[in-house]
């Protein structure tokens with residue numbers, strides 16, 4: 001089991017806190033937590049457990065890069081540190097700030113079919129409201145403009161799913177080769193091949209195997225096996241049941257996202273079977 005080094009271990013093994021060599025920059029509800037936890041199965045990867053929000057939060061950013069580095073876990077010098085903060089993908093200031101830290105950093109973006117992602121995003125916000133005993137609008141009301149009966153492009157959950165718009169901002173700073181796109185829908189159903197593509201992208205020897213991933217029928221998801229004694233599933237908040245959405249609204253969203261998706265495939269060179 002990795003992480004939480006003791007003082008003795010730090011001194012004995014020359015452990016260091018290193019800036020990330022790769023960042024999972026988004027997308028919110030794409031499967032960012034699953035991706036980080038699964039990559040952490042690799043012996044050469046250490047993860048920052050919490051979302052650090054260094055580059056998207058002005059107050060944190062003002063604390064400087066040493067503050068950021070000190071948030072990183074202890075690791076062996078040969079290991080690579082990875083953090084994930086899904087807000088990075090959609091926040092205007094972030095690409096330039098990351099570029100200033102390390103212009104050759106590797107950037108991971110995990111995406112899901114955009115309408116599903118938007119509903120997942122809505123479901124998370126809804127759960128937050130319900131926890132505070134507040135009522136909330138139905139998805140249909142938020143996603144559709146009442147006057148035009150067209151997709152409400154001001155709704156954040158819709159905007160976040162326009163992947164190409166966000167990626168294009170990033171491409172002003174980083175060449176496309178520095179990005180790797182992960183298929184979040186496939187990471188749910190068949191994680192290993194997606195993880196193997198990431199290992200390749202990160203120039204890591206293939207170490208994650210089928211042994212490390214087992215399907216948990218009760219959870220309905222793959223869970224992680226680190227070794228004979230330690231295994232874990234993601235928290236219950238990952239894999240929520242989505243509310244049913246009016247099929248005509250779904251169709252409108254599919255049509256709305258379609259041209260943006262085409263552009264996204266074109267830019268990334270990765271095609272998905274999205275409607």
Ligand code: A3P
Pocket residue numbers: 027028029030031032033034086120187188221222223234237238239240241
């Ligand atoms: P849903 O809650 O819509 O099912 P993020 O970590 O970026 O918030 O993404 C959450 C999503 O990760 C969940 O969305 C879930 O479907 C997906 N996911 C992928 N692999 C998973 C796994 N092994 N266990 C639980 N959730 C997983």
